Amino acid sequence: MRPEAAALLWDAREAAKRVTEFVSGLDEIGYRSDALRRSAVERQLEIVGEALNSLRRVDAETADQIPELHRIVGLRNVLAHAYAVVDDGVVWVAASERIPELISRLDLLLGEETTHDSSS
Template sequence: MGSTHRGKAHPGVRRGEDLGGVRGGRLLRSAVERQFEIAGEAMSILRKEDSETAERVPGVHRIVGMRNVLIHGYAEINDLTVWRTATGDLDALITAVDALLIEAGPPMTEDGGEA
């Protein structure tokens, strides 16, 4: 699991995009949704492999649920929900994941050394 977004929001959001831009811009929408799919898959794996750590991630179950909706299309994707998540809900998640990564230390290689 790795946190790579230090800017606290999807790059398109920082450029000044708005909900209308996300609705009308397939590329931006696809990019934002893809990042949510990746994060949701990572959280799904974390829940299976280390449920105690997963429970320390704010909204872990909602993250996996959003991933499932995006991947499997259980319901029509709600643009407003995606937009609100991209612009307002990521700060706590990024802070928590960054703290967990620092706590875990560098990844280990197969021979037991640091990667």
């Protein structure tokens, strides 16, 4: 893994962790009614998507190990460029169901990098 890739994975993981913190204790109705949290979650999802889009450019092999990468980047694009059509239900599912899975994958990839670095 290229050094830039590890930094991008770390950025994505940290933003993803913030998403889980921001939705912790909420249900979808609570999420939809809290403009501050919606804004915070959307911003962190933009960061996740941007970091992983950059990863695709600098280390395609590592990026290929992230399931549904195209959907993650697509959500980022909607959040950044088509804010008027953002579906809070889609964002809620991403934040509450998909992000924990993504964090696990990012942890795995970063753990492999740590293991690889320590054996060098």
